[in-house]
Amino acid sequence: MASDRGAPWRWAASRLPRWWPYALIAFVTLLIRLPTIGNPILDFDEQLYLLVGDGMWHGQLPYVDMWDRKPLGLFAFYAAIRLLGGDGIVQYQLVAAACVAITACLIRAMARRHASETAAVVVAIAYVLTLNVLHGAGGQAAVIYNALTAFAVWCAFNANDEERAGAVARQALAAMLAMGIAIQFKYTPVIEGMFLGCWFLWRLWRLGVAPTRIVALATAMVLAALAPTALAIGCYAANGHLDDYIYANFVSIFRRLPFSAQVRHDQAMTIIAMAGGLIATGLWGLWQSRQRLHDTARSDFWLLAGWVASAFAGFALLGDFFDFYFITVALPLALASAGAVRRGPHGFAAACLLLLWPALGTPAYYFLRGHYQHATARMVERIQPYVVGHPLYVYDGPAVLYLLAKAQAPTRYIYPDHLNNPVEAMALGVDPVVEEQRVLAARPGAIVTASRPVVPHVAPGTQALVRAALARDYVLVDRVPTFDRTFFIWARRDLHPGPAPIHDPRADNPQ
Known part of the structure; x- marks a missing residue:
């Protein structure tokens, strides 16, 4: 009788608490990011965010006294970090690490719908590693708001399991509020938010909800998504600086001069060089999922495929292909990669590609x-x-x-x-x-x-x-x-x- 070589592993896993994958992911996330914590000039943008957040405690207004075009929510987030004391550097980097761990845990939870525990943990850790090669080792905006996007998509996956319209509506409102907050960190997630909103409405239509109720819920979803931005606009309207807010947030970006075609080509090649393993494995895993998922799970595939497409669309929206812009796309690609991490040599190769590519491409400054x-x-x-x-x-x-x-x-x-x-x-x-x-x-x-x-x-x-x-x-x-x-x-x-x-x-x- 052949021995069951997997029995010891399954026995050991059965003795662990159910939350062990999340503890492992959190520990590995902290371990991976530990060499950068305390670096005061780790990256460019987050220095500005911390500076503006600190200035807000000294009566300075973003867009009026300190100019940038990022949404107010990002600066308010960094202002809140200043409450943690110190000079804010270690503090924002630890908070960013917590956001990364939350995002990775949500990746694992969504991957477990159709993948093994091993595959789910591998793709979660691959996401954490990939951030280091996309200038995401610190507190870039996408590093923070990806946690909100992942939560919103997790709600959408949960809605795929629901047969009650009320439960789907609750998931939809939670997801749209999360995406509304994400938009207050950067406006490009609006594309993903629009896709998710349409997805929830489609789910309600499939459940036979009356058109009038769908329209009412759609209105509530839009209001939930716009509420954080409306609050920010209202604050600036009340203090007499609405023009400054509107120009910085909604006008200035369209007045930037574009980079040359050569610069954009070089930027795209840099992203491929840095995240090529994740891109290849994510697209291959998406294709594999299409082939393997049975009819009752087709909705999960189309949700994931639509998310990947909308993330790419948001990335391309501004026309400039900075590597840290791709952090938004790395999130759905990491989840899609779970379809490629299977038993057998191909699955092992996919796991190695996901983990070794970013590990070998980690820039030298990461260790300095x-x-x-x-x-x-x-x-x-x-x-x-x-x-x-x-x-x-x-x-x-x-x-x-x-x-x-x-x-x-x-x-x-x-x-x-x-x-x-x-x-x-x-x-x-x-x-x-x-x-x-x-x-x-x-x-x-x-x-x-x-x-x-x-x-x-x-x-x-x-x-x-x-x-x-x-x-x-x-x-x-x-x-x-x-x-x-x-x-x-x-x-x-x-x-x-x-x-x-x-x-x-x-x-x-x-x-």
Whole structure:
């Protein structure tokens, strides 16, 4: 009689509590993200979010005193994180890790509908690993709101099991509220929200609900989805800054100049290189699910396929293919990959592809927390003597320096990309050259520049003004090398009398 080689594993699994997969996923998530926790300049965007969130506690209004085009909910989220104490860096990274763990646990729960426990845990962990190669190791907006999207889709899967219209309606309202909150982190999830809304209405129609009741529920779903945004609009209307809110949130994005076709091609190739394993396995798993799911589970397949398609549509909506934009698509692709992780050599190969591709592609900066902590502390130490009673201007460098150096900014455009990136020239609501002149007229006590830009092209008008001001009024007091760039700290000449203590030819022409 042949031995049952799987019996010991099944016996051990039967002795574990039912929640063990979730505990494992949470532990692995923390373990994977631990090397980055405490890195103050882990990524660009979240530095701005933390800075704006902190400013809100000091009476500064997003879009009015600190400009960006992200929805208010994202800044409110980071403002809430500031209640956790400290400088907010470790705090936001731990909160982001919790959001990742929640998302991964929801992936596992949805995958278990038609896949083994092993496959479900593998695809959940693959999602966590993939974030590291898509600039999602910290607190990008999608890292946070993917938890809300996953919850909404989980509600839709639950609705597929329901035969009672009331239960489907409750799932629909919960999902639409979750998507409404997600939209207050970034507007592109509106595409996924529209798809899910249509899905719930289709489910009600299949249950034989009367058209009048479907219309009533559709209205309630739309109101639930729009409620968070309506609340934000109402707050700005009440304080007299509705125009600022509308321009930043709904107008400016359409006034950005597009990147060239070559830049977009390079961006797309980067995403394929970073997430190719997940893309291939997700699409293959989706195809496998179509072949294997029997008639009673067809609705699950079409829900998943529609979600993947709507996520791709949301990703393509803005036309620029930054790798961190793809985090939204990584979520449904991870779930779809469960269809490929099966018993046998093909399933084993799929699991290896999912886990090894992002592990091998993890960028070097992921492991350099101490290096970046030391570099940031050095920059803050060199800046602080010159920003007592004078503003700091980060022309190109870590925006978090404003927070860590406890310095005032001379402009509401505190994200360096806004004034030095030519694609933003028409989208800011001001002439960037005029704004740059105003910034330099404020005579910042210190200016930060970098050895090379992070954008494909630099705005020549603002760059020329900064170069002229540095040559005329500033001395270089330090250059701080990091793994990928060197940052130059300039002090106003009258605050640092005497010759420049450091000379570096590259600093003569910032960027």
